Amino acid sequence: MSKKxxxxxxxxxxxxxxLNNPSPTGYESEGQKLWLxxxxxDIDEYFIDTYGTAVAILNPNEKFKVVIEAHAxxxxxxVHYITKDGFIYVRRNGGSDHMIAPSKRVNIHTKKGIxxxxxxxxxxxxxxxxxxxxxxxxxxxxxxxxxxxxxxEVEKLGIHVGCVITYEDEAITLNNKxxxxxALDNRIGGFMIAEVVKLLKKNKVKxxxxxxxxxxxxxxxxLRGAQMIVERIKPDIAIITDVCHDTQTPxxxxxxxxxxxxxxxxxxxxxxxxxxxLRELIITTAEKEKIPFQRYAAxxxxxxxxxxxxxxxxxxxxxxxxxxxxxxxxxxxxxHKKDVENVIKLIxxxxxxxxxxxxxxxx
Numbered sequence: 001m002s003k004k005x006x007x008x009x010x011x012x013x014x015x016x017x018x019l020n021n022p023s024p025t026g027y028e029s030e031g032q033k034l035w036l037x038x039x040x041x042d043i044d045e046y047f048i049d050t051y052g053t054a055v056a057i058l059n060p061n062e063k064f065k066v067v068i069e070a071h072a073x074x075x076x077x078x079v080h081y082i083t084k085d086g087f088i089y090v091r092r093n094g095g096s097d098h099m100i101a102p103s104k105r106v107n108i109h110t111k112k113g114i115x116x117x118x119x120x121x122x123x124x125x126x127x128x129x130x131x132x133x134x135x136x137x138x139x140x141x142x143x144x145x146x147x148x149x150x151x152x153e154v155e156k157l158g159i160h161v162g163c164v165i166t167y168e169d170e171a172i173t174l175n176n177k178x179x180x181x182x183a184l185d186n187r188i189g190g191f192m193i194a195e196v197v198k199l200l201k202k203n204k205v206k207x208x209x210x211x212x213x214x215x216x217x218x219x220x221x222x223l224r225g226a227q228m229i230v231e232r233i234k235p236d237i238a239i240i241t242d243v244c245h246d247t248q249t250p251x252x253x254x255x256x257x258x259x260x261x262x263x264x265x266x267x268x269x270x271x272x273x274x275x276x277x278l279r280e281l282i283i284t285t286a287e288k289e290k291i292p293f294q295r296y297a298a299x300x301x302x303x304x305x306x307x308x309x310x311x312x313x314x315x316x317x318x319x320x321x322x323x324x325x326x327x328x329x330x331x332x333x334x335x336h337k338k339d340v341e342n343v344i345k346l347i348x349x350x351x352x353x354x355x356x357x358x359x360x361x362x363x
Contacts, residue, residue: 272300
């Protein structure tokens with residue numbers, strides 16, 4: 001692909017709006033509305049299931065069904081306990097990292113609206129140092145301060161146990177090469193499958209199968225949205241996109257984590273949940289279209305919605321295309337623009353190759 005970005009200004013405007021919109025696990029509805037509104041003119045119909053997974057459809061009357069899927073939710077926190085002095089202790093909603101919490105600004109979502117707060121932390125001058133070293137952030141010592149001095153004052157703001165909490169950080173572009181922000185895992189995936197739809201519309205492609213563009217909820221708490229939606233769609237093929245680790249930064253052991261480079265292309269997974277012939281079709285497509293790619297050995301599970309699709313409804317031919325990402329589950333998750341473009345291109349071209357195999361005998 002050319003050095004110039006193929007992602008339009010209009011697409012980037014949507015991307016940043018979508019990334020900056022809070023969509024914590026279990027509360028993805030506002031983000032799903034944004035996503036559907038972005039592609040509504042490019043699809044035939046859509047539906048939203050009981051828990052909020054959004055599915056846009058092309059050719060809904062076709063018997064053979066292909067899913068391209070990402071997940072819409074972001075990690076977050078719950079209000080867990082409010083002290084009599086007005087401090088708030090939290091519980092994870094997904095894989096939230098307690099180590100990055102201190103000094104972060106957050107939004108507490110209440111029925112009265114957003115309440116601002118911060119993760120407080122003792123000043124360097126006052127921290128407890130002992131022979132084992134200074135105190136470090138743990139789940140039992142990180143806390144929120146919303147400027148209140150009593151539990152009653154906190155509750156008057158509309159805060160109660162169960163309120164969900166998201167970080168305030170907004171997305172940026174870094175060195176004109178990277179997108180950076182919270183929740184690129186995996187709203188960047190929702191963006192990429194939406195761009196595939198845009199390409200199909202732009203190029204007036206008529207697919208000989210039903211295409212179900214699926215933005216699933218609750219991946220961060222156990223692939224739950226995918227588990228539900230696969231039973232409803234009952235697809236024949238599922239191509240999942242998610243993120244994996246870029247392992248080039250300090251403090252990462254490549255022997256344990258593998259060798260993946262942001263900017264070197266999509267990462268194609270190997271593993272029991274990945275259907276071999278579908279994976280080989282994707283690899284053949286990448287090679288033919290000169291799309292750079294990397295390979296990943298997933299072992300027992302992929303840890304993504306691929307696992308939920310693969311083993312459902314008697315078995316769905318599934319594959320995983322991952323996007324290398326730095327600093328996963330932080331507020332500075334980071335992906336390379338070239339990789340975003342190449343994942344979009346790879347999924348799009350794979351769909352065209354499925355189109356050519358009208359008997360789908362490769363399965």
